Amino acid sequence: MNWLTNVVRPKIRGLLNRRETPENLWIKCPETGQLVFYKDVEANQFVIPVSNYHMRMGAIARLKSMFDGEHWTDVEVPEVAVDPLKFRDERRYSDRLKDARAKTGLADAVKVGFGKLDDLPVVIAVQDFDFMGGSLGMAAGEAVISGFAMALGKGTPFILFAASGGARMQEGILSLMQLPRTTVGVQRLREARLPYIVVLTNPTTGGVTASYGMLGDVHIAEPGALVGFAGPRVIEQTIREKLPEGFQKSEYLLDHGMVDMVVHRKNLRATLARLCRLLTRSPALPDVATLPVPYHHAASGV
């Protein structure tokens, strides 16, 4: 480690990366293989036109897509211990953190904002999968707890967009402790009779589903999202057989009663706004877009 590797190389890499920003690139739909213009996808809330494949959405883009006028106030998150285990696997955890921060521009995997959704004050937390797989460590846990606390303080609903591979293993047992810690947040909001809505996005597994991710008053899943406790690879290794088609996908969760509805991203904002208004007994807005009816069980054909 020296000045060359620490300073110069990242800068050069930064320059190269900048030139590689995908703005003028074609990307491939992971489902159909169809080539699409990145800008079209971005303009379509990161949903691939035609195939309707829902790509991952970063925290900032998500908050922008939700709050009125793309405007919100960042909810402050208390500082947490950095790398309490002094952990290293193939690499140092502290280096992985640095990379994730540089890559996403975020402090950690969860970003929280306070603002208005169709004129109704709400707190929204978004888990960013690009930050170390959206993993739940002390900082992310603290952010979720801060979100609950802010909603409690302001007397607003709390909306959480989940996307995570699970607990952040590099923080060991301290990451596991985020399960009960965030659940305290859920209980406090529940006691105050304020709505808590979870939007499950692709993918959400492990410690996040085993705590605040499955404790919402309403669970919404984006189409095609992988949601479960154990990841498919772990299950396959345990039972030594192939998993059925569509296993752990949103539509499967709907069939098994784990989510209330699967909602296309283009209807998500209006659906959330309607739910928040209903559950807080706020009057309906006169000119809200009419929503399709996604609420019925897919298999019933209603």
Next chain:
Amino acid sequence: MRSYLDFEKPVAEIEAKVEELRSLALAGDAVAIEEEIARLEAKAALALKELYGSLTPWQKTQVARHPQRPHCLDYVKALITDFVALAGDRKFGDDAAIIGGFGRFAGESVCILGHEKGSSTESRIRHNFGMARPEGYRKAARLMEMADRFAIPVIALVDTAGAYPGIGAEERGQAEAIARSTDMCLALGVPNVAVILGEGGSGGAIATATANHVLMLEHAIYSVISPEGAASILWRDTSKAEEAATNMKITALDLARFGIIDGIIAEPLGGAHRDPAAAIAATGQAIGSALAELRPLDADGVRRQRHEKFLAIGKALA
């Protein structure tokens, strides 16, 4: 027959000699042989003391999983009288990986929840090696709700590699079942005490271990993922389990240092499997004092203590 772990080999050799001499003693010159046996036994005890005084995290992992380590049902048998096991989640089925019921601890009514790993091939299969499915966590939540209603404290004995990863478990909402059980732990208006007996494996453990007072046996481990799991995910190499066990800080001492557990229960020399009765008695005493400490708190107080305790975890490290 005692089964020895790899690192216990020096002790195993001495104790094998002792056994050999014992059978000779029956046949002939008793006095001289008795002396030799006493000398060897002292030597074995010393070797054991040295080994167990400085177990590595990986060695502790093996001790925590020792097949002869006392399991949940051994504790229930010794510490609980009038035990009535209850079964079923009232939704789908029963899960023998988590046993539960009501009984008396030191004469008082308690609710017991515990992961049971089993002690023979047949019982291990019946208890699914202590790896619970949603029904286990839903049964736990059901019994906790009942304990809460009847103002009966809860004792949770934890010994699991983790929740079972299977198709059926996912189908029936494994994650939700774990989350609800943790939720119920936090909502209890009665005191709850959790003891990590052997393995405290991730979400499967926290589902019942979210308690006012969390204790750990000296050689137990408590971790976000098994050392093998971490090795395969973080190192992409399952042979790195030993390194993972070390780096992840999973021993009782580590957890006490992080302020995650409230007490460590000393094990007999050579681990709980060498003297199960002593390990169980020590655990009973520790549970007794934890419950006594929590007794003055009312429903709100006990809930507030639990909430504040968990929210405070990690704060002092910042």
